[in-house]
Amino acid sequence: MLFADKLGMPKKIKDLAESLDLEVTNHHDPEFDAKLCALIFGELTDKYPSYQELIRKIDDQPKTNNNYFNQPSEDVLEENEEHLSNYQITQNELENIDLIGKGIVITGNFSIEREEIKTFLMKIGGQIKSGITGKVDFP
Incomplete structure (x- = not known):
């Protein structure tokens, strides 16, 4: 979720998954959420030629301040x-x-x-x- 935040993407796992067109079927089940996190990470790394480039991109981005957590959906x-x-x-x-x-x-x-x-x-x-x-x- 830190990667997503640094890239200006949604921080909530459900919203982030949906923004990446990943199916969310059993949200809040720990095993499902762990697998979903792995899929999200895979999607993020697919957007960059290498893991190192993704990390470099994340480190170069200032933390977003989009008040995502201060705005209830x-x-x-x-x-x-x-x-x-x-x-x-x-x-x-x-x-x-x-x-x-x-x-x-x-x-x-x-x-x-x-x-x-x-x-x-x-x-x-x-x-x-x-x-x-x-x-x-x-x-």
Whole structure:
């Protein structure tokens, strides 16, 4: 996915595979996704005469900043519309949530920058964790 990002291609495996005309039949199955990654890598290396040229091309490209992860797709919005309405809270309710000492992992797609989320959560007492462990209260 790093190669795709450096080349300005989609970063999500499903979107990237579809952009390369690869069939996606069992997305999120680890074995299928691993095979799909291998096929994607093969497609990328087919576009360049040698692996070394692909690596050189990737190393020469600045990392794209297309906000791909900050923009939820229409599918994601539709799938989560009911959840969004059921769990939507006001700014006042958000600021009054008791997170003092609670471990939080920030995952998913957001319409605002992660650093802004992290700053807010820490301001109201949350402890930001880098991964899921026994010390996480809100993954």
